[in-house]
Amino acid sequence: MxxxxxxxxxxxxxxxxxxxxxxxxxxxxxxYGPGQHGQRRKGKxxxxxxxxxxxxxxxxxxxxxxxxxxxxxxxxxxxxxxxxxxxxxxxLERRLDMVVYRAKFAPTIFAARQLVSHGHIRVNGVKCNIASRQISVGDEISLGNKAMEMALVIEAQGLAERDIPEYVSVTDNKKATFTRVPTLDExxxxxxxxxxxxxxxxxx
Missing domain, CATH: 1.10.1050.10 (Ribosomal protein S4/S9, N-terminal domain)
Incomplete structure (x- = not known):
């Protein structure tokens, strides 16, 4: 992690x-940038x-x-x-932590990585704690039983600031299928x- x-x-x-x-x-x-010099004019x-x-x-x-x-x-x-x-x-989009994030199982990519590393995510029914794992088209990513009740997960699913993209199909807010590898425009x-x-x- x-x-x-x-x-x-x-x-x-x-x-x-x-x-x-x-x-x-x-x-x-x-x-403007962080630090005491953040407001200085930026060079080319x-x-x-x-x-x-x-x-x-x-x-x-x-x-x-x-x-x-x-x-x-x-x-x-x-x-x-x-x-x-x-x-x-x-x-990059095929990383397990990113698919978890895209499915709105976590509010941020950092929270998604934490969910994976703490063993709350299943890939095709098998627990996986490797955030960088490459997901294949057709793989099913699901939440563990404890994760479904976590405040962090419930908060993420209610976020209005982002939508679930078309290449991730979500069922009942607890299962997601990676349907295809997206292009940059998607x-x-x-x-x-x-x-x-x-x-x-x-x-x-």
Whole structure:
């Protein structure tokens, strides 16, 4: 499990965007970076800086995936047929913690990862505590008995700030089926993501 060493919302302020689209985000009140120099005028970014920023934003959105895991996903995406940037998004969306988040079993990607690591999630009826597990099309993800009664899960299912995407089919608020690997256009990002810049960053 990836452990955040700093406040997750600092990423919002560093990027100047509400990355997860949450009403609690401080960017809604302060649209400048964290720290005593956050309000200084920002200099123009180089091509490398733009690519790095795109990578950090995408990596941060998926729960601050470790650099090692993220690089491994890029390598796998580049080996697959087709557009590498689309393949990368598909692999990220197939992570178990992300499917749990998309199904609205958890209010945040960090809470989704915690649900998985604490053994509250079943994949095809079998307990799985590996958040980075790649889900296949047709796999059924379900909540354990204790999880169904958790306040965190009930809160997530009542959230109006995001909808369940079409590539995740939910039944009775306790079972979800991953129906297909989405394209970039289908993924409901609150902000613009540029995986093509991430590919440029790694292929330098």
């Amino acid at each position: 990836t452990k955040r060493t700093s406040s997750k919302y600092k990423l919002d302020r560093r990027m100047g965007e509400n990355i997860w689209g949450r009403p609690k985000s401080p960017i809604n009140r302060r649209d 970014l180089s091509d490398f800086g733009i690519q790095l920023r795109a990578k950090q934003k995408l990596k941060g959105y998926y729960g601050d995936v470790t650099e090692k895991q993220f690089k491994r996903l890029y390598t796998e995406a580049s080996r697959q047929k087709g557009d590498t940037s689309q393949n990368l998004i598909g692999l 993924v409901p990002y609150p902000v613009k993501m540029e995986p093509n810049l991430v590919v440029e960053f790694y292929s330098r």
